[in-house]
Amino acid sequence: MLGLLRGIWSYRQFIIDSIRNDFANRFARSRFGFIWMVAQPLAMVLVYALILSEILAARLPGIENQYAYAIYLSAGFLAWTLFFELLTRTLTLFIDNANLIKKMRFPRIALPIIVMGTGMINNAILLVAILGVFAVLGHTGGSELLWILPMMLLTASLALGFGLILGVLNVFIRDVGQFVTIVLQFWFWLTPIVYPLVIVPDEYRYLLEYNPLFPIVNAYQNILVYGQSPDVVSLLPAVLLALCLLVAGLLLFRKASPEMTDAL
Amino acid sequence: MEIRDVGKAYSRYRSEWHRVASWFLPVKPSQQTWILRHINFTVRPGEALGIVGQNGAGKSTLLKMITGTLAATHGQIDTRGRIAAILELGMGFNPEFSGRHNARYTASLMGFDAEQIDAMMPRVEAFAEIGDYFDKPVRTYSSGMQMRVAFAVATAERPDILIVDEALSVGDSYFQHKSYDRIREFQAQGTSLLLVSHDPSLVQGLCDRAVLLEKGAIIKDGPPGDVMDYYNALIAEKENSKVEVRTTEEGRSQTISGTGEARISEVGLYNQQEQPIEYVRVDEEVELRARVTVNTALPSLVFGYLIKDRLGQHVYGTNTWHQEQVINDARQGELIDYTVKFPVKLGPGSYSISLSVHADDSHVSANYHWWDHAVVFDVVNERHPYFIGVCHLPTTITAQRHTL
Numbered sequence: 001m002l003g004l005l006r007g008i009w010s011y012r013q014f015i016i017d018s019i020r021n022d023f024a025n026r027f028a029r030s031r032f033g034f035i036w037m038v039a040q041p042l043a044m045v046l047v048y049a050l051i052l053s054e055i056l057a058a059r060l061p062g063i064e065n066q067y068a069y070a071i072y073l074s075a076g077f078l079a080w081t082l083f084f085e086l087l088t089r090t091l092t093l094f095i096d097n098a099n100l101i102k103k104m105r106f107p108r109i110a111l112p113i114i115v116m117g118t119g120m121i122n123n124a125i126l127l128v129a130i131l132g133v134f135a136v137l138g139h140t141g142g143s144e145l146l147w148i149l150p151m152m153l154l155t156a157s158l159a160l161g162f163g164l165i166l167g168v169l170n171v172f173i174r175d176v177g178q179f180v181t182i183v184l185q186f187w188f189w190l191t192p193i194v195y196p197l198v199i200v201p202d203e204y205r206y207l208l209e210y211n212p213l214f215p216i217v218n219a220y221q222n223i224l225v226y227g228q229s230p231d232v233v234s235l236l237p238a239v240l241l242a243l244c245l246l247v248a249g250l251l252l253f254r255k256a257s258p259e260m261t262d263a264l
Numbered sequence: 265m266e267i268r269d270v271g272k273a274y275s276r277y278r279s280e281w282h283r284v285a286s287w288f289l290p291v292k293p294s295q296q297t298w299i300l301r302h303i304n305f306t307v308r309p310g311e312a313l314g315i316v317g318q319n320g321a322g323k324s325t326l327l328k329m330i331t332g333t334l335a336a337t338h339g340q341i342d343t344r345g346r347i348a349a350i351l352e353l354g355m356g357f358n359p360e361f362s363g364r365h366n367a368r369y370t371a372s373l374m375g376f377d378a379e380q381i382d383a384m385m386p387r388v389e390a391f392a393e394i395g396d397y398f399d400k401p402v403r404t405y406s407s408g409m410q411m412r413v414a415f416a417v418a419t420a421e422r423p424d425i426l427i428v429d430e431a432l433s434v435g436d437s438y439f440q441h442k443s444y445d446r447i448r449e450f451q452a453q454g455t456s457l458l459l460v461s462h463d464p465s466l467v468q469g470l471c472d473r474a475v476l477l478e479k480g481a482i483i484k485d486g487p488p489g490d491v492m493d494y495y496n497a498l499i500a501e502k503e504n505s506k507v508e509v510r511t512t513e514e515g516r517s518q519t520i521s522g523t524g525e526a527r528i529s530e531v532g533l534y535n536q537q538e539q540p541i542e543y544v545r546v547d548e549e550v551e552l553r554a555r556v557t558v559n560t561a562l563p564s565l566v567f568g569y570l571i572k573d574r575l576g577q578h579v580y581g582t583n584t585w586h587q588e589q590v591i592n593d594a595r596q597g598e599l600i601d602y603t604v605k606f607p608v609k610l611g612p613g614s615y616s617i618s619l620s621v622h623a624d625d626s627h628v629s630a631n632y633h634w635w636d637h638a639v640v641f642d643v644v645n646e647r648h649p650y651f652i653g654v655c656h657l658p659t660t661i662t663a664q665r666h667t668l
Contacts, residue, residue: 013381014372021369025360100356105332105347106373172280255287258335261328262274 007107038129075224076193082123090163098264161245270339312457314467317477345424359403384420392416468576489576497521522633552604562594
């Protein structure tokens with residue numbers, strides 16, 4: 001474990017440069033690099049808002065703004081985008097970097113850290129954009145917004161925990177990657193992001209307790225839509241799960257490391 | 265650097281889930297394929313070791329294990345100090361970024377921190393010699409320029425162990441010379457060099473020692489000249505051919521190989537007075553004589569010779585195929601005496617001549633008999649003004665002095 005940390009520290013320049021390059025690359029030959037970074041998730045919000053707001057807006061109690069549904073959607077999307085991006089990128093992380101792993105000696109743990117770094121920064125930019133849109137729509141928040149930062153960390157840890165385990169398995173069993181992509185589609189619709197919790201029938205609501213993403217998305221919505229601090233107790237299982245997954249992921253990663261290069 | 269009984273095996277499991285289980289439970293692989301086995305050698309600081317072998321012999325697997333990207337299945341690899349590997353130059357270069365940007369990134373990938381990178385950049389820029397291009401996107405580079413930057417970064421700091429793959433053979437000859445000078449310089453300062461190459465002159469020119477890998481094992485370890493000879497014979501080896509290494513009275517080792525349809529014998533170097541000689545004067549006319557015995561009727565018989573210098577570098581070689589003197593109807597039991605007449609336009613030093621009889625333009629397809637170091641001779645300079653080098657190029661120097 002100590003060796004792991006030492007490896008990260010001595011390769012900090014590589015980690016920082018990799019994250020920086022990821023952004024620089026997007027600006028290299030594109031005029032609006034910055035806009036494209038947030039355009040995609042915002043476009044998705046816009047599409048859902050245009051199609052579904054008539055049906056669902058009335059179902060959002062406790063919020064006055066006429067753009068309530070768009071605001072609700074944005075909050076959920078912010079959490080989901082981070083989770084989805086980190087999970088899918090770690091899923092193929094080792095396969096995508098096969099050449100580097102085979103040819104250069106460096107602490108491979110740097111790779112998931114780079115993904116986490118770029119993912120978090122991407123998400124922070126999206127957050128700023130969303131808050132900007134909120135302000136235009138006449139919806140502003142207060143100090144409870146600070147809660148977003150630990151929430152981002154929790155979401156990222158959970159995604160990385162899942163991603164690391166699945167990413168290692170994916171090197172040896174490529175079906176894992178395909179399967180996870182499909183699971184993620186269901187997961188998106190099984191989490192109240194597009195629809196409000198109230199439309200879920202009571203008899204099925206207990207199922208949401210098994211979805212670790214539900215309390216997280218719920219907390220995002222509380223913070224961004226209702227201006228409330230999240231219910232910390234409801235988040236504890238997710239925190240615990242994220243920690244367990246991270247530890248299990250690291251363990252698996254260490255055990256698999258020697259054979260991973262052979263398989264790539 | 266020490267390598268003790270190192271082996272590498274690829275394991276197969278009944279399913280990949282069994283493999284995953286094997287990390288935590290005592291699950292045995294269903295099949296193990298050994299790529300390398302019982303590899304032992306030591307490389308001292310400043311020593312240069314060449315690794316030769318045919319494709320698939322396990323050279324790159326061995327290099328990857330030494331570099332540390334592949335884990336050894338068995339045995340131990342002890343290395344001291346920083347390892348730099350020039351395996352694939354320019355790998356990971358982003359075409360959109362400038363040479364400088366990519367150079368910095370590569371340096372960070374080698375584990376240097378910002379301060380060290382700042383310090384090395386001027387040296388990288390100076391060594392690469394690509395001028396203004398250093399700050400232009402790599403996509404505008406020629407492959408030679410890309411390789412210059414890559415080599416300059418990889419060798420910006422002297423490593424304790426330098427691993428060089430074929431990669432270096434690309435690029436212009438000016439930069440190649442510069443690169444090899446730098447490698448020799450590092451070596452003189454104590455860097456151990458590991459070189460993988462098929463190029464005999466490179467291995468002989470740079471290495472103190474060579475190992476020959478064949479089917480995952482070291483089958484020869486010794487002076488590069490001997491190992492390369494053995495390797496060449498091995499390439500030509502056919503089913504009923506054998507490779508034999510003999511040690512001569514003077515203690516030199518000779519590699520003799522071939523399928524035996526024809527044999528070379530009674531070899532000698534003679535001067536114009538018809539006397540066998542060992543010492544030859546620069547520019548002297550000599551005759552190389554050899555008798556070939558044909559054991560089986562042959563549709564095509566070619567006789568070739570190759571002069572090598574002390575380090576095993578090829579000086580001159582040709583054969584009767586290129587001289588258009590192929591014998592197309594060699595009968596069984598026939599004797600053929602070959603006489604090769606040439607002036608020894610060589611520099612002072614020790615040389616050897618290798619001889620061969622084979623079927624086509626080279627010995628690769630059908631090698632009847634190959635005899636390394638069949639003749640050894642020394643060239644001495646008695647009549648000409650002092651000069652250095654491997655060949656004698658008679659010269660006229662004029663100096664025109666201008667009045668002040």
